[in-house]
Amino acid sequence: MPSVRFRLNGVGKDIDADPDRSLLDILRGQLGMIGPHFGCGAGECGACNVIIDDRAVAACDTPFWSVAGKDVTTIEGLGNAERPHPLQRAFIAEQALQCGYCASGILMSAAALLKRNPAPTSREVKEALDGNLCRCGSHNRMVRAVLRAAKEMATG
Amino acid sequence: MNQPSPPPSKLPVSLVANPLLSSWLKFSAHGQVTVSPGKVEIGQGIVTALAQIAADELDVDISRVQMVRASTAVSPNEGVTSGSLSVQQSGRALRHACAEVRHIFLQLASERLGVDIDTLDVDDGTISGPGNVATSYWELADDVLLDRDATPDAKPKPVARRVLAGASVQRIDIPDKVFARPRFIHDWALPDMLHGRVLRSENARAKLVELNDERARAIADLVAVVHDGSFAGVVSETEHGAEAALQALRKGAVWTAGEPLPDESDLAAFLKAQPTETTIIDKRTAPPSAPKTRTIRRQYVRPYLAHASIAPSCAMAQWNGDRLHVWTHSQGVYLLRTDLALVLNLRAENIAVEHLEGAGCYGHNAADDVALDAVLLARAAGGRPVRVQWSRAGEMSDAPFGAAMAIEIEADLDPSGEIVDWRHSIWSNGHAARPGRAAQPALLAGYELKNPFPRMISTNPPQANGGGGDRNAVPLYDFRSWQIESHRLTTMPIRTSALRTLGAQGNVFAIESMLDEIAAARDEDPVAFRLRHLDDERAKDVICAAAKRAGWKPAKQPGIGYGIAFARYKNTGAYCAVVAEIEGDEDIRVRKLTLAVDVGEAINPDGVINQIEGGAIQATSWVLKERVRFDRQRITSTSWTEYPILRFSEVPNIEVEVIQRPEIDPVGAGEAAHGPVTAAIANAIFDALGVRVRQLPFTREHLVAAMEQAS
Ligand code: FES
Numbered sequence: 054m055p056s057v058r059f060r061l062n063g064v065g066k067d068i069d070a071d072p073d074r075s076l077l078d079i080l081r082g083q084l085g086m087i088g089p090h091f092g093c094g095a096g097e098c099g100a101c102n103v104i105i106d107d108r109a110v111a112a113c114d115t116p117f118w119s120v121a122g123k124d125v126t127t128i129e130g131l132g133n134a135e136r137p138h139p140l141q142r143a144f145i146a147e148q149a150l151q152c153g154y155c156a157s158g159i160l161m162s163a164a165a166l167l168k169r170n171p172a173p174t175s176r177e178v179k180e181a182l183d184g185n186l187c188r189c190g191s192h193n194r195m196v197r198a199v200l201r202a203a204k205e206m207a208t209g
Numbered sequence: 210m211n212q213p214s215p216p217p218s219k220l221p222v223s224l225v226a227n228p229l230l231s232s233w234l235k236f237s238a239h240g241q242v243t244v245s246p247g248k249v250e251i252g253q254g255i256v257t258a259l260a261q262i263a264a265d266e267l268d269v270d271i272s273r274v275q276m277v278r279a280s281t282a283v284s285p286n287e288g289v290t291s292g293s294l295s296v297q298q299s300g301r302a303l304r305h306a307c308a309e310v311r312h313i314f315l316q317l318a319s320e321r322l323g324v325d326i327d328t329l330d331v332d333d334g335t336i337s338g339p340g341n342v343a344t345s346y347w348e349l350a351d352d353v354l355l356d357r358d359a360t361p362d363a364k365p366k367p368v369a370r371r372v373l374a375g376a377s378v379q380r381i382d383i384p385d386k387v388f389a390r391p392r393f394i395h396d397w398a399l400p401d402m403l404h405g406r407v408l409r410s411e412n413a414r415a416k417l418v419e420l421n422d423e424r425a426r427a428i429a430d431l432v433a434v435v436h437d438g439s440f441a442g443v444v445s446e447t448e449h450g451a452e453a454a455l456q457a458l459r460k461g462a463v464w465t466a467g468e469p470l471p472d473e474s475d476l477a478a479f480l481k482a483q484p485t486e487t488t489i490i491d492k493r494t495a496p497p498s499a500p501k502t503r504t505i506r507r508q509y510v511r512p513y514l515a516h517a518s519i520a521p522s523c524a525m526a527q528w529n530g531d532r533l534h535v536w537t538h539s540q541g542v543y544l545l546r547t548d549l550a551l552v553l554n555l556r557a558e559n560i561a562v563e564h565l566e567g568a569g570c571y572g573h574n575a576a577d578d579v580a581l582d583a584v585l586l587a588r589a590a591g592g593r594p595v596r597v598q599w600s601r602a603g604e605m606s607d608a609p610f611g612a613a614m615a616i617e618i619e620a621d622l623d624p625s626g627e628i629v630d631w632r633h634s635i636w637s638n639g640h641a642a643r644p645g646r647a648a649q650p651a652l653l654a655g656y657e658l659k660n661p662f663p664r665m666i667s668t669n670p671p672q673a674n675g676g677g678g679d680r681n682a683v684p685l686y687d688f689r690s691w692q693i694e695s696h697r698l699t700t701m702p703i704r705t706s707a708l709r710t711l712g713a714q715g716n717v718f719a720i721e722s723m724l725d726e727i728a729a730a731r732d733e734d735p736v737a738f739r740l741r742h743l744d745d746e747r748a749k750d751v752i753c754a755a756a757k758r759a760g761w762k763p764a765k766q767p768g769i770g771y772g773i774a775f776a777r778y779k780n781t782g783a784y785c786a787v788v789a790e791i792e793g794d795e796d797i798r799v800r801k802l803t804l805a806v807d808v809g810e811a812i813n814p815d816g817v818i819n820q821i822e823g824g825a826i827q828a829t830s831w832v833l834k835e836r837v838r839f840d841r842q843r844i845t846s847t848s849w850t851e852y853p854i855l856r857f858s859e860v861p862n863i864e865v866e867v868i869q870r871p872e873i874d875p876v877g878a879g880e881a882a883h884g885p886v887t888a889a890i891a892n893a894i895f896d897a898l899g900v901r902v903r904q905l906p907f908t909r910e911h912l913v914a915a916m917e918q919a920s
């Protein structure tokens with residue numbers, strides 16, 4: 054079986070797997086990661102979003118071969134309880150979710166946004182998150198949380 | 210024999226059903242208290258609210274409280290987590306149990322320390338009294354026997370002495386969810402776990418007439434193909450392998466054409482043409498205060514709605530001889546167990562059903578169905594656990610839907626346009642077909658087996674529980690005479706069951722739209738009109754609070770409209786009033802919703818606001834976009850493209866005001882907003898465009914139809 058070399062959360066990987074399978078399939082299956090969630094498998098909900106290089110993309114809609122040589126970041130690589138990303142801190146502070154199933158994908162879309170635009174307006178946040186669906190109606194809190202994280206990052 | 214009847218018990222309902230104190234609470238010598246409620250987390254923050262109540266009543270720090278997931282093996286049976294009853298039932302029971310347990314500890318402490326019980330105090334589990342004597346829950350834990358029944362005598366603390374309840378506490382489940390620590394059933398891996406997928410036809414109720422599994426058997430990692438009547442599925446070592454085998458199996462399947470579906474373009478005609486069972490829900494008669502001079506008659510229509518959870522339903526099951534273990538995100542572990550026992554012809558005691566969180570589900574979705582799928586596939590797994598996850602398309606077409614409704618209101622008016630008689634009729638399928646409540650199972654695969662169970666036709670919960678299709682159909686207003694009737698369909702070509710608010714969204718939409726129309730015809734302000742017809746002060750308070758906060762009524766601007774609506778959920782639950790601000794011509798955009806709510810004592814006020822906001826946004830989504838689509842053969846809205854929901858850029862600004870009433874028992878907030886939001890948007894559309902839209906959702910198509918009808 055051919056192998057695909059890429060970096061996952063900062064660590065070099067060389068994975069033997071069918072390159073035509075989806076990145077989500079490999080992450081959740083072979084690599085046992087649980088951060089990126091399956092929602093639709095068709096690139097329509099954003100639950101599986103990860104960051105590839107600097108862009109948030111749907112892992113379910115990304116063929117595995119296409120990440121060769123790239124940098125893939127999942128929510129596991131964003132931060133953890135010991136060293137939380139400002140977005141994770143802000144989501145807790147704003148109590149920005151209900152069931153939270155959509156949250157890991159939304160955090161990744163937001164992280165990619167803050168990388169390219171550290172001081173977004175609330176309209177820009179909404180636009181950046183427009184590909185992410187949330188059924189519980191936590192949208193406004195999530196937007197507030199992203200703005201809060203941006204502020205915190207700006208003031209260091 | 211004549212037995213004296215027992216004295217009336219004042220115990221909360223959940224404690225009456227599960228009186229054993231140790232089934233609710235356990236103390237460890239290491240400074241922990243374990244709380245085991247029968248209700249489950251569905252994203253509503255209930256686990257946190259219950260932890261707050263326990264910590265408060267016991268006087269321990271909330272960090273000492275460990276919440277246990279519901280399981281038939283260890284938890285009290287509290288039925289289903291639904292209908293906004295969770296905090297009400299579980300909270301009251303837990304508060305009572307904790308008060309009693311605290312007292313039991315104090316009694317023992319008083320004996321051991323040799324001081325009067327009334328002089329003892331508890332601080333974070335440490336019990337102290339005069340002269341520096343002290344012990345603790347943890348020290349006494351081994352000697353206190355909680356294997357005894359709760360008594361009605363326990364006295365929970367007075368409101369003023371509660372410290373945590375009423376304060377916004379951070380939800381205990383949120384850190385796991387932002388740090389991707391396993392909490393969802395989807396992320397749970399059991400040792401040696403296999404993966405299963407179930408084959409279902411796109412055509413409604415098609416029967417499987419032929420199955421060639423040769424191709425599927427050739428797929429790598431395959432463990433088994435299961436086939437029983439019209440139920441078929443695959444089991445594989447890997448999830449990927451299960452998907453591939455399913456595709457292969459699909460190619461070998463031959464189905465009948467299935468059963469015809471109604472015409473989606475005229476739901477009202479379909480609903481009204483079906484055989485029904487009619488119930489008079491309420492009747493009030495009084496001689497008219499003035500002669501009737503005219504009657505207006507309006508029809509309101511709500512489509513079928515999907516639960517459309519962000520995660521497709523998922524379950525795991527494992528057999529060990531004739532014992533079965535099931536992991537599920539069902540809202541009722543005991544109820545699911547009852548139905549599994551029926552289908553499998555097994556004793557309930559042989560089955561353990563354990564809860565793990567799923568995505569927000571808003572009612573009876575496919576959580577229970579997929580559990581039976583997993584159980585049936587796991588029979589072929591040689592004792593290994595099998596995990597089954599539905600596809601997006603399956604979730605959008607095979608799970609039960611919220612029922613479509615046609616609602617007709619007739620109002621007789623006197624010469625001044627005042628209401629002298631009011632008639633409200635509902636045509637709808639039943640709104641409940643939850644598992645575990647009937648002599649037959651309500652699980653999808655149960656209808657597909659070679660020896661199938663009859664398909665359940667949805668019914669309506671009794672009015673004492675808030676009713677179903679008739680929920681909120683009885684007005685809270687002081688009309689002198691009315692008749693409310695419900696026509697429940699006895700056929701069910703499209704499967705329906707409980708969806709958030711049951712019939713309340715439709716009924717409140719109809720009542721509050723009609724009122725707005727009558728007030729407008731009289732040239733009377735809709736707030737004043739409502740206040741004049743209400744005598745419940747809490748109702749008036751939420752209406753006034755929402756109106757005030759929204760600056761009712763803002764000055765007219767072109768293209769912008771404002772509408773108000775009100776309801777008390779189930780007529781016994783939370784009060785909610787909403788002012789909607791919309792913008793639109795052909796497409797409607799909701800700019801802002803201002804809500805005021807009264808849930809009695811808000812245990813976690815921020816949690817209440819979170820739920821109201823969530824409900825308001827979900828309702829806006831239903832109202833602007835949602836409608837299950839179908840042709841005569843199959844459900845066609847099987848993806849997010851065909852069943853769109855509200856996106857970030859479309860979400861309105863939301864302001865929520867909570868009116869705290871600490872002296873009144875709490876009720877749930879999750880379903881309070883849907884009805885009022887729906888009607889407030891409809892009324893705002895009239896304000897902006899001068900047209901009454903009476904058919905949900907308020908899409909361009911339905912707006913145009915309403916305009917044509919009006920002209
Ligand atoms: S699961 Fe990838 S976009 Fe929905």
Ligand code: FES
Pocket residue numbers: 150151152153154155156186187188189190191252519568569
């Ligand atoms: S919080 Fe439940 S789907 Fe977003």
